[in-house]
Every structure is written in C-alpha cells, then in structure tokens.
Amino acid sequence: MIEILQNVLIPFLDLKLLSLVALGTFSGIYIGAIPGLSVTMAVSILISFTFSWDVYPAISLMIGIYMGGVYGGSRTAILLNIPGAPSAIATALDGFPMAQRGEAGEAIGITTVMSFFGGLIGITVLALAAPSVSAFAIKFQPRDYMLLAVLGILLVGSLSGDSLVKGIFAGAMGLMIGSIGLDPLTMDQRFTFGSTAMMGGISFIAVMIGMFGVSEALIQLHSMKTPGVKQVINRIVPSFGTIRKYLPLSLQSSAIGVIIGALPGTGGDIAALMAYDHARRVTKDPEVPFGQGAREGLVAPETANNAAVGGAFIPMMTLGIPGDSVTAIMIGALFIHGLHPGPMLMVEQPHMFWFIVGCLMLANIFMLIFGLTGIKLFVKVVEMPRTVLIPLILLLSIVGAYAVNNSLTDVYWMLGFGVLGYFMRLYGFSLGPVILGVILSRLLDDNWRRAIISDQESLPRLLHGIVTSPLSLTLFLAVIVIFLSKTPLWSMLMRKKTS
Amino acid sequence: MQSNTPRRPGELGFNLFIIAASLFLLYHAYGIAGFDALSSAGAVPMVTTGLMTLCGVIILRQNLRKPGKTAETISRDILPLPVIVTIAAITAYAVLLKPLGFVPTSFLFLLGLIKLFSARSWGFSISAAAGSVALIYIIFRLVFSVLMPAGIVPEGEILAAIGHLFGAAK
Amino acid sequence: MIRKLLGATLALGLTTLPALAEYPEKEIQGIIQWGAGGSTDTVMRAVTPHAEKALGGSIVMQNVTGGVGAIALNQVVNGDADGYQILFGAENPLLYKVMGLGDKDYNDFTPINVLARGVPILVARPDAPFNTYPEMIAYINAHPRDVKFGSTGPGGLPSVVTAMINQKTPIDVTFVPYDGDGPALTALQGGAIDVMPAVLGAAIEGIKGGTMKTIALFDVEASEALPEAPTIVSTNPEFGALLPWGPFFGVFVKKGTPDDVVAKLTAAYGEGAKADDFKALMDGRGFKMMNISGAEAQAFLAKWQSTTAWLVQDAGLTKASPADFGIPKP
Structure with a gap:
C-alpha cells in the first residue's frame, strides 16, 4: 500500500516531472482547441522528441497533453461552434448557443469543472477496478459492437433538429462518407472512382472542419455587420449548488465514458455523443431547451469524454491493448523505452501502472487550474470584430485540414463539405447527424460484417446468438427501447398514461 | 409539420441535386459487390445510399407541399x-x-x-x-x-x- | 538604401550558400506509410533519431495513411528525387501491382536500408481445443467451417500465411476480417476468433501473459525472443521450401536520387540500425535484424516479391497475374 502511494506521488514530488505534466497539460489545451492539431499527432511527435529521455519524463509529458487535449476541444466548440476535436462535437450543440447569449464564461466554467470531475471518476475506476473492467470490455463480440453502433445511430433522433427525415438523410450521408476508400477488410474499392487519392478515404477531420468551421463562417457572413457578442463574466466557477444539481447526471455520464473509453475500438468521441443523448433522455425539463444552451448538454459530454481518458488506459495497462488512438501510440512509446506493455506489465512492473495513475491525477488537477484561469482573455475571441474573426477562422480551417495529412486534397474536401454544409443548413438540415454517421460508419459496417460472417451469413443464427448472450441481449433491448421511445407511438402511449 | 413555412429560394433545386447524387451513389454502391452476400463490402453502402435516396424523395414531397412564394431572393438570402x-x-x-x-x-x-x-x-x-x-x-x-x-x-x-x-x- | 540592403543580403546569401549546399541543407520529410502506434511507426521512430545523429540533419516524421500505404508511396514517388522526402514503408507495396492498388512499387525506389524482418506466428485462444499444428488441422477437418480464423484482407500477412497453409493442406474454416493484426488479436483474446496468423512482435506479450497460445512459429529456426515456441518445420517439414518469409520494414528514396545523397543516407541508417537500444527493441519485439542496403537489399526485395506474389496468385487472391508485370516465378 505504502509502495503504491509512493509511486502515485512520484510526479507530485519531483519538480521536473511536475513541471512536465503542467507543461503538457497547458499545451494540450491549446492543441485540443485548434482544429487540425490533434492529441494523436502531438503524442506521436513526442515519441521521437523524447526518445533519449527517461521513461518517466516522457510519459508525464504525454499524459499531460492527452488530458489537456481532450478538454481543450471544448474551447473552440463553445466560442466558435468549431469543435477542436471530435470528442467536443456534442459540446458545441449547447455551448455555442450559450456563448451567443453572452454566457461563454459560464459555459467554460461548467465545462472545466465537469471535465475535471469526469477525469477524476475515470482515473478512480482505472486505479481501483482496471482488471475487472478490462475483463468485461474484452468480452465484447462483433455483434455487441454492432449493436453499440446501432445504439449510437439512434442519436440521429436527438440531433436532427426540426426535421427527422432530414436528420436521417444526414446520418445516412455520414455513414456513406465514412465508407469511402479502400475497404480495409476486403481491399475492395468503395466510391473511389479509381483514384489513388480516394483510396485512403476522406479525412474525417477535413469533413468536420468543413461542416462546422467553414459552413459556420459562411453562415456568419450573412450577418457580418452585427458586432461581436459582448460577454458578461460574473461567475466562472459554478456554485456548489449547481455542481450538486448536476451530480447524478455527471456520474451517469462518467460511467458511460469509462466503459466506452475502455472498449478497444471506441473512444471519447462516441462516449461524448452517447452521454449527450443520455442527458436528453433523462432530463425531464431543462431550464433552457436542448440545442439552445442547456447546461445539461455541456455537463454530459464533457464528463464523459474526460472519463474516457481513464477508461482508455484500462485495457492498455492490463492487457497491452489500446483503448483509443492515443493509448495506441503510448504503447509504442513504452516499447521504445524498453518496457513491455501486455498482460505481464501489471505483474512485473506495477510501479509503472501507479506512476501513470499519479500522472493522470496531476494532469487532471492542472487541467482544472489552467482551465479556470485566463478565461477572460479567451472569451475576447468572441468579442473580436467578425470582419477579422471570420477570415482568421477560415485560414485556420484551411491550415488545420491541410495539417492532418499534409494534403491539399483534404483542403478541397474541406471546402466541398463546407459549401455542402452551408446549403444544408440554409435548407434546414442539421449537420450533427453527418458527423455522427462518419464517426460510427466503420464501427457499424465492420462489425456487422464480422458478426454475420461469424454466423455463417445466417440472420437467424445471428439473432440466436444475440438472445443467448446476456450482454448482447441487454444491448439489443436497449436499442429497441430507445428506438421505440423516439417514435410517435411511444409518446402517444406516455400521454395516455399521464392523462 | 413545417409545411406552412414557405420554400426558400433554390430549395427545390438543392433537393433535386441530393436525390440525383444519392441515386448516383446508390448505383455505385451496387457496383461494389452487387447482391453478393450479406457480408459483402457493398452491403452497408447500399443500405445507406438507398436510405439517402428514400429520404431525399420524402423531403421532396414535403417541399412540394410548401407554398412556393417567398420574399427571399437567392442573391440576398442564399448566396x-x-x-x-x-x-x-x-x-x-x-x-x-x-x-x-x-x-x-x-x-x-x-x-x-x-x-x-x-x-x-x-x-x-x-x-x-x-x-x-x-x-x-x-x-x-x-x-x-x-x-x-x-x-x-x-x-x-x-x-x-x-x-x-x-x-x-x- | 534598399539597393544597398539588397546587395548586402545577396552577398550574405552567396557567401553562406556554399557552406549550406551540402546535403542535408534543410529538414528532411519522412513519410511513414502506416498510422501512429503501429509497428512500422514504432520501428521508424525508434531508429530515426540515431540516423539523424549520424546524418547531422533533422528528419521530420509524419504518418500518411490509407490505401494500404499506397497514398504515402505515391506522395513520395510524385515528389522530387532530391533526398528530401524519405519513405518509411513495410512490405505491402510489393503486392500493389497484383492487387490492383497502383502501378508503382519499390522498383521505383532506391532502398536505403531494409532494417528488419518480422516472423509470422500462428496463435490461438488459450482454451482452443488444439495445441499443435497437426492437432489443429485434424480438428478443422473434423469440424469444417467451425474454426474462426482472423484475417486482414488479401495481401496482408495473415492472407499469405493462410495461402501457405492452403497450399499444403486445404482447410475449411470461416475467415473473420479485421483491419490489422492488433484488433484481430484483441478479438482473439475476447473469443471472437479462434486462430490468428500474426507477426510475432504483436503476439509476444500476449503469449507470455497467457492470453493466447502458440500453435506454430512460421520460420525455420526458433526465435530467441520466444525459444519455447515450436517451429512449423519441426512438425511439418514441407513448409521449409516457403520459409523463411516475413513482413519487413525498410527506408526508401525515390529512384534517381543523387548517388552521394543515397550514400549519406545509407551510411546514416546503417549506423542508426547498429545502435544498441534499437537492436534491443527489435529483439524484444521478436523482429530479426537485417540492416542490409544496396544490391543486397535489391536482391532481397526482388526475391520477396516473386515468392509472395506467386503464392497469393496461386491462392486466387490477386486481381492481376504477377506475370503481367514481369515478376518471375520462384
């Protein structure tokens, strides 16, 4: 026990490690906030950069960036309606309307505190229950992932705004965009029209930056003469009452975050969207409707995506299996530093596990500190004259889209999706479902095929498999209940009951 | 639902464009592997593009019911x-x-x-x-x-x- | 005034230029064919800092993924042959032509170094009802289509190993496709698949930790990293003719790059691959160090292409015959 505590406290007591975690968290917030710079990219650059370092300093820096980056995505989502990272997409839905009302400071405050809370829960689960959670996560079969993806697709109902048909169209379009390129399972070319550049598919980030960044900028061009929104900042740190009010929701969202984060193959982006949907379902009457600046719409995704960080470390530390793309790179980094991440790591080198837990805790604390300071400066961005802000957003979007893969093709895609998104918004389509579709496309498609192949192409066998496995059955029933709850039939039934 | 709001300028054109694009993509999705197997690489793309086409047609029906008259113009409100x-x-x-x-x-x-x-x-x-x-x-x-x-x-x-x-x- | 300034800058430029003209006079762009965290990525990011030291320049590494690496390969081949773009690749491009993924492969490149080779290994979930290769074949024959093999699309290591197996004893199993051996091995530990042909490096920690078990090592000699793993030739010597075979990692520049640049890079990577910690990393992950360059590397690539292309051709996995591209039969 003493030994565990000693290892957890290493980063807290060593000044060099402490400042590295601080530095990492600080830069992570900015990396996360800038669309096109991703944590994955930053951490892989760090592998070469920290090559000659000891393993402790290298890991502390990476963890700082990871924690800060997941949180940082919310900044641009709230202030500019451009999610800095996929995991902040849900945050934009209610965060941006708040900023438009002059409540950016409050939105950032809630986001920060909730991210901290979610991070804390994730780390706690990692520290106390890693082996059992990973034993559970590894049991997910292709059919379970498929059901999980279907569950995600049902979010279209919450994201589609006024017109469900248009939402379904947008969702289907997203799924289709996600399947473009060389199919990694069969090497068949899908929608590539014979072009090599299309074989890699369309960069998801280019679609996201185009759909959110460019289309948002184009829409704002309509009202260029309106001055920036004056921000009132009187309260940044939410009151204790506010925190207590959202405690049940944030606990539930954290649970969603940890589980989805721990599943190999799903990460913070899906967790945040699922938590958002969950919030819409369980919140009976929000003070402000969802999509117009509901605080619940910030609380849920932000706790979930930071809880997913701890979750992602669970399979990595216990089995050497990455929980997401960042932990995949960290596994590589551990190898380079002479460690052997795998089932034996916890047995042979438990100190590494506890050191990582310590770093995560420290990074979480720094995230809270850095997140709550300098907000006044940050919100100035929204107060900038639009005539300067819009060109700047556009340039940043272009550079961001280019930087993902150093490719001009991505810039054209970004522009194309920006213009398409612009028209879609003008004609009453909401864009959330498109991004949802792109995120879930591979999860759904790949696992559907694996599931049906495993059952010898027979639907009855697949169904039999689903009803005989408790896990699959639970997911299946969840799909059915949530689906029904979104149909008119259900609301009719509910109305009858209450009347 | 929203049939009393008038159609925006160009809305019908955009609607026809997405139907045409969806049909084209559906045809292409069929070309990936045909009706080979439930597990083929073309199965999910065919469902998604089919769904896009279907939704496009439903949206068109809703659009046609909307009143066509509007005070908006393309040069001021759309482009x-x-x-x-x-x-x-x-x-x-x-x-x-x-x-x-x-x-x-x-x-x-x-x-x-x-x-x-x-x-x-x-x-x-x-x-x-x-x-x-x-x-x-x-x-x-x-x-x-x-x-x-x-x-x-x-x-x-x-x-x-x-x-x-x-x-x-x- | 402006003229004077211009003159001064020009003069400064002229005097500094000759000193800089020696390669590398600016950052070199290193394009990694596979995603961050993959084995190509790890290997290249581990060796490059050593090579940079020997070269006296800096190499900016960047992952360009997609199309089984074809996008990265095309990016470098479409660039200038000046040594400022290096391709860090794996074995896949040698099969692009027969797989219909493009008309460029390593024949359009000059190999700087073929660093190491991976060893294929057949692993199974720990509770699978067989322990050795002959037992597995017997079980498959007794239960057709029951056993689930992981696969990663035609042309990948699993498909080649499966082609080898099929060439000797045709097997009737269900292939469940994954997008890499990492995700497939994860599925193996969760029981979604029963058997997976993988590269030793990806499976070694799982084997040591007991989350999967070895069926056979596809090599002619035992591995130092995992000495207890039985080789396939110890039970089935007929595989000897096809082995050793394995995926590899290499550093390439576009063909036509000036000889002195090639020589410098070759020396740098040759030096980098000798670094102790790099060798330790490779051994620990079960890769066999090769560190070959020049004509030796060319010959290795040609032989690899001929063996593998014809193997997958005979298994019926190709879109075009190797003969169409003048790839000789082994």
Whole structure:
C-alpha cells in the first residue's frame, strides 16, 4: 500500500516531472482547441522528441497533453461552434448557443469543472477496478459492437433538429462518407472512382472542419455587420449548488465514458455523443431547451469524454491493448523505452501502472487550474470584430485540414463539405447527424460484417446468438427501447398514461 | 409539420441535386459487390445510399407541399456576394498554395478578406493579416513541424541557416 | 538604401550558400506509410533519431495513411528525387501491382536500408481445443467451417500465411476480417476468433501473459525472443521450401536520387540500425535484424516479391497475374 502511494506521488514530488505534466497539460489545451492539431499527432511527435529521455519524463509529458487535449476541444466548440476535436462535437450543440447569449464564461466554467470531475471518476475506476473492467470490455463480440453502433445511430433522433427525415438523410450521408476508400477488410474499392487519392478515404477531420468551421463562417457572413457578442463574466466557477444539481447526471455520464473509453475500438468521441443523448433522455425539463444552451448538454459530454481518458488506459495497462488512438501510440512509446506493455506489465512492473495513475491525477488537477484561469482573455475571441474573426477562422480551417495529412486534397474536401454544409443548413438540415454517421460508419459496417460472417451469413443464427448472450441481449433491448421511445407511438402511449 | 413555412429560394433545386447524387451513389454502391452476400463490402453502402435516396424523395414531397412564394431572393438570402467571394478565395488559396507557398498565400488571403469585409485602413488590414500569419506559422510550422509548401520563399533553407548561426554561436 | 540592403543580403546569401549546399541543407520529410502506434511507426521512430545523429540533419516524421500505404508511396514517388522526402514503408507495396492498388512499387525506389524482418506466428485462444499444428488441422477437418480464423484482407500477412497453409493442406474454416493484426488479436483474446496468423512482435506479450497460445512459429529456426515456441518445420517439414518469409520494414528514396545523397543516407541508417537500444527493441519485439542496403537489399526485395506474389496468385487472391508485370516465378 505504502509502495503504491509512493509511486502515485512520484510526479507530485519531483519538480521536473511536475513541471512536465503542467507543461503538457497547458499545451494540450491549446492543441485540443485548434482544429487540425490533434492529441494523436502531438503524442506521436513526442515519441521521437523524447526518445533519449527517461521513461518517466516522457510519459508525464504525454499524459499531460492527452488530458489537456481532450478538454481543450471544448474551447473552440463553445466560442466558435468549431469543435477542436471530435470528442467536443456534442459540446458545441449547447455551448455555442450559450456563448451567443453572452454566457461563454459560464459555459467554460461548467465545462472545466465537469471535465475535471469526469477525469477524476475515470482515473478512480482505472486505479481501483482496471482488471475487472478490462475483463468485461474484452468480452465484447462483433455483434455487441454492432449493436453499440446501432445504439449510437439512434442519436440521429436527438440531433436532427426540426426535421427527422432530414436528420436521417444526414446520418445516412455520414455513414456513406465514412465508407469511402479502400475497404480495409476486403481491399475492395468503395466510391473511389479509381483514384489513388480516394483510396485512403476522406479525412474525417477535413469533413468536420468543413461542416462546422467553414459552413459556420459562411453562415456568419450573412450577418457580418452585427458586432461581436459582448460577454458578461460574473461567475466562472459554478456554485456548489449547481455542481450538486448536476451530480447524478455527471456520474451517469462518467460511467458511460469509462466503459466506452475502455472498449478497444471506441473512444471519447462516441462516449461524448452517447452521454449527450443520455442527458436528453433523462432530463425531464431543462431550464433552457436542448440545442439552445442547456447546461445539461455541456455537463454530459464533457464528463464523459474526460472519463474516457481513464477508461482508455484500462485495457492498455492490463492487457497491452489500446483503448483509443492515443493509448495506441503510448504503447509504442513504452516499447521504445524498453518496457513491455501486455498482460505481464501489471505483474512485473506495477510501479509503472501507479506512476501513470499519479500522472493522470496531476494532469487532471492542472487541467482544472489552467482551465479556470485566463478565461477572460479567451472569451475576447468572441468579442473580436467578425470582419477579422471570420477570415482568421477560415485560414485556420484551411491550415488545420491541410495539417492532418499534409494534403491539399483534404483542403478541397474541406471546402466541398463546407459549401455542402452551408446549403444544408440554409435548407434546414442539421449537420450533427453527418458527423455522427462518419464517426460510427466503420464501427457499424465492420462489425456487422464480422458478426454475420461469424454466423455463417445466417440472420437467424445471428439473432440466436444475440438472445443467448446476456450482454448482447441487454444491448439489443436497449436499442429497441430507445428506438421505440423516439417514435410517435411511444409518446402517444406516455400521454395516455399521464392523462 | 413545417409545411406552412414557405420554400426558400433554390430549395427545390438543392433537393433535386441530393436525390440525383444519392441515386448516383446508390448505383455505385451496387457496383461494389452487387447482391453478393450479406457480408459483402457493398452491403452497408447500399443500405445507406438507398436510405439517402428514400429520404431525399420524402423531403421532396414535403417541399412540394410548401407554398412556393417567398420574399427571399437567392442573391440576398442564399448566396450573397461575401459568400461567393469567400468560396472563391478559398479555392484560390488551394490553387496557389503549392506554387506560391504558405506564407505569401496566407497573407494575401487574409489581407484580401479583411480589407474587403471590414473596409478599415490598409495599415490595420496589413498588420492584422501579418500578425495572424506569423502566429499560425509559429504554431504549425515551428512548434508542430507541419511542413507547409514553401513555394517561392525558401523557408527551409532560411530556418536551417538560422539554426546554423545559433549552432555556430554555441 | 534598399539597393544597398539588397546587395548586402545577396552577398550574405552567396557567401553562406556554399557552406549550406551540402546535403542535408534543410529538414528532411519522412513519410511513414502506416498510422501512429503501429509497428512500422514504432520501428521508424525508434531508429530515426540515431540516423539523424549520424546524418547531422533533422528528419521530420509524419504518418500518411490509407490505401494500404499506397497514398504515402505515391506522395513520395510524385515528389522530387532530391533526398528530401524519405519513405518509411513495410512490405505491402510489393503486392500493389497484383492487387490492383497502383502501378508503382519499390522498383521505383532506391532502398536505403531494409532494417528488419518480422516472423509470422500462428496463435490461438488459450482454451482452443488444439495445441499443435497437426492437432489443429485434424480438428478443422473434423469440424469444417467451425474454426474462426482472423484475417486482414488479401495481401496482408495473415492472407499469405493462410495461402501457405492452403497450399499444403486445404482447410475449411470461416475467415473473420479485421483491419490489422492488433484488433484481430484483441478479438482473439475476447473469443471472437479462434486462430490468428500474426507477426510475432504483436503476439509476444500476449503469449507470455497467457492470453493466447502458440500453435506454430512460421520460420525455420526458433526465435530467441520466444525459444519455447515450436517451429512449423519441426512438425511439418514441407513448409521449409516457403520459409523463411516475413513482413519487413525498410527506408526508401525515390529512384534517381543523387548517388552521394543515397550514400549519406545509407551510411546514416546503417549506423542508426547498429545502435544498441534499437537492436534491443527489435529483439524484444521478436523482429530479426537485417540492416542490409544496396544490391543486397535489391536482391532481397526482388526475391520477396516473386515468392509472395506467386503464392497469393496461386491462392486466387490477386486481381492481376504477377506475370503481367514481369515478376518471375520462384
């Protein structure tokens, strides 16, 4: 026990490690906030950069960036309606309307505190229950992932705004965009029209930056003469009452975050969207409707995506299996530093596990500190004259889209999706479902095929498999209940009951 | 549901465009593997593009029920001049990036748009554009080593020369 | 005034230029064919800092993924042959032509170094009802289509190993496709698949930790990293003719790059691959160090292409015959 505590406290007591975690968290917030710079990219650059370092300093820096980056995505989502990272997409839905009302400071405050809370829960689960959670996560079969993806697709109902048909169209379009390129399972070319550049598919980030960044900028061009929104900042740190009010929701969202984060193959982006949907379902009457600046719409995704960080470390530390793309790179980094991440790591080198837990805790604390300071400066961005802000957003979007893969093709895609998104918004389509579709496309498609192949192409066998496995059955029933709850039939039934 | 709001200008055209695009993609999805197997690479794409076509048609039906008269016009509410200019500017940026290089292209892009939109003085526009480009260059090129096309500015060599100077000073 | 300044800059430029003209006079762009965290990525990021030291220049590494690496390969082949773009690749491009993924492969490149080779290994979930290769074949024959093999699309290591197996004893199993051996091995530990042909490096920690078990090592000699794993030739010597075979990692520049640049890079990577910690990393992950360059590397690539292309051709996995591209039969 003493030994565990000693290892957890290493980063807290060593000044060099402490400042590295601080530095990492600080830069992570900015990396996360800038669309096109991703944590994955930053951490892989760090592998070469920290090559000659000891393993402790290298890991502390990476963890700082990871924690800060997941949180940082919310900044641009709230202030500019451009999610800095996929995991902040849900945050934009209610965060941006708040900023438009002059409540950016409050939105950032809630986001920060909730991210901290979610991070804390994730780390706690990692520290106390890693082996059992990973034993559970590894049991997910292709059919379970498929059901999980279907569950995600049902979010279209919450994201589609006024017109469900248009939402379904947008969702289907997203799924289709996600399947473009060389199919990694069969090497068949899908929608590539014979072009090599299309074989890699369309960069998801280019679609996201185009759909959110460019289309948002184009829409704002309509009202260029309106001055920036004056921000009132009187309260940044939410009151204790506010925190207590959202405690049940944030606990539930954290649970969603940890589980989805721990599943190999799903990460913070899906967790945040699922938590958002969950919030819409369980919140009976929000003070402000969802999509117009509901605080619940910030609380849920932000706790979930930071809880997913701890979750992602669970399979990595216990089995050497990455929980997401960042932990995949960290596994590589551990190898380079002479460690052997795998089932034996916890047995042979438990100190590494506890050191990582310590770093995560420290990074979480720094995230809270850095997140709550300098907000006044940050919100100035929204107060900038639009005539300067819009060109700047556009340039940043272009550079961001280019930087993902150093490719001009991505810039054209970004522009194309920006213009398409612009028209879609003008004609009453909401864009959330498109991004949802792109995120879930591979999860759904790949696992559907694996599931049906495993059952010898027979639907009855697949169904039999689903009803005989408790896990699959639970997911299946969840799909059915949530689906029904979104149909008119259900609301009719509910109305009858209450009347 | 929303049938009492009038159709926006161009809405019908956009609607027909998405139906045509969906049909084209559906045809292409069928071409991936035909009706080979439930597990084929073309199965899910066929479902998604089929769904897109179906939704497109339903949306068309809703649209046709809406009153066609509206006070909105294409040139004011759908494609006002600034939007067209901006789309053209981004296209020009992408075309010029390789031959001209990152720094000059970005500077011209920002300068043009800021000057056009804000109608402020040249001094203001130039300093805003230059400052922003410098900031982006530092973050992306220097800190994150994203190699932007150099174009006419031999920045790689300049950076190396600066590096040499400092190296020599050590 | 301006003229004077211009003159001064020009003069400065002229005097500094000759000193800089020696390669590398600016940052070199290193394009990694596979995503961050993959084995190509790890290997390249581990060796490059050593090579940079030997080269006296800096190499900016960047992952360009997609199209089984074809996008990265095309990016480098479409660039200038000046040594400022290096391709860090794996074995896949040698099969692009027969797989219909493009008309460029390593024949359009000059190999700087073929660093190491991976060893294929057949692993199973720990509770699978067989322990050795002959037992597995017997079980498959007794239960057709029951056993689930992981696969990663035609042309990948699993498909080649499966082609080898099929060439000797045709097997009737269900292939469940994954997008890499990492995700497939994860599925193996969760029981979604029963058997997976993988590269030793990806499976070694799982085997040591007991989350999967070895069926056979596809090599002619035992591995130092995992000495207890039985080789396939110890039970089925007929595989000897096809082995050793394995995926590899290499550093390449576009063909036509000046000889002195190739020589410098070759020396740098040759030196880098000798670094102790790099060798330790490779041994620990079960890769066999090769560190070959020049004609030796060319010959290795040609032989690899001929063996593998014809193997997958005979298994019926190709879109075009190797003969169409002048790839000789082994």
